[in-house]
Amino acid sequence: MDLRDLLGTELPIIQAPMAGAQNHELAAAVCGAGGLGSIPAGMLDAQALEAELSAIEALTDRPYNVNFFCHPTPAHDPARIEAWHQSLAPWFAEFGIDSSTLPSGPTRQPFDDTMAEVLERHRPALVSFHFGLPSPELLKRARATGAKIASSATTLEEGLWLQEHGVDLVIAQGLEAGGHRGIFLNEDLTTQLGTFALLPQLVDALKVPVVAAGGIADSKGVAAAHTLGAAGVQLGTAYLLCPESRTSALHRAALQSPRARHTTLTTLFTGRPARGIVNRLMRELGPLPVGVPAFPLAGNAIGALRAKTEGLGLDHCTPLWAGQNVSGCREVSAAELTRELAAGWQA
Known part of the structure; x- marks a missing residue:
């Protein structure tokens, strides 16, 4: 099974959620092309999330993803x-x-009851999490909207843990990926693997589909992920210079x-x-x-x-x-x- 079967998209491409560098405009453009656009909610409160989901739904009726952090607030x-x-x-x-x-x-705000209420009104195709999963009660509310559930794994152990806790999709986040590591079972960065070392291990060990993320920048990388058994790919950095992104002028200059x-x-x-x-x-x-x-x-x-x-x-x-x-x-x-x-x- 690949993303097209699981989520009803035309293409097995996920635009990675990038808080601060994008909003609904980039996500809707990716959806319109047949991929799965993502709304990052890590820096939003419930009111702002409501506005973002209303905005993307005004631009497209295609499936989209909403991504949440699920960290404990210290x-x-x-x-x-x-x-x-x-x-x-x-x-x-x-x-x-x-x-x-x-x-x-x-x-940054973790997924909570106020965010769950927004999901219940909008019912996205996919709800993805970073840093593991929220509490069983909150996860149940997200799933009850009809959404498929995904989370990032940076090691084989994390992938197995996520499968045991009922995700529909695991995102294999290789060490090459930009932005925050999804690491959550420990803080040992020496455990982190590159995408094309991590991906085949997860594919072999898991029964749920696995999406490759990290270091994939063009169609050749996509083809390589497919060869290694990925159900799709997730890319973020490649989209940062697109006109629909909100990447700042300083960030754009550095990227170039x-x-x-x-x-x-x-x-x-x-x-x-x-x-x-x-x-x-x-x-x-x-x-x-x-x-x-x-x-x-x-x-x-x-x-x-x-x-x-x-x-x-x-x-x-x-x-x-x-x-x-x-x-x-x-x-x-x-x-x-x-x-x-x-x-x-x-x-």
């Missing part, structure tokens, strides 16, 4: 936040930021520069490992420094620095999320790109 730790601010003190001084004025709440060849995993921006293009903050503090507040509390201090530096035309503190392979990232319409990618599957 307790506020003043001592750890203060230590983090001390680490950033030279940056605060350079860019004129008073750390005493920074907010302290979470910058030689700098994009050097990405790394970093916890600096949110507290969880995520892959992005190396910039000044990552070089000077190190991509995985000790003492970063738990996800998603790290984002407040970095957000203030980001706003100030971006206002100066600098990407020093901007999370330039991107996968290891930016070769397919081009300024073409999302519909054209989706059809080009699908040609690899058909071949």
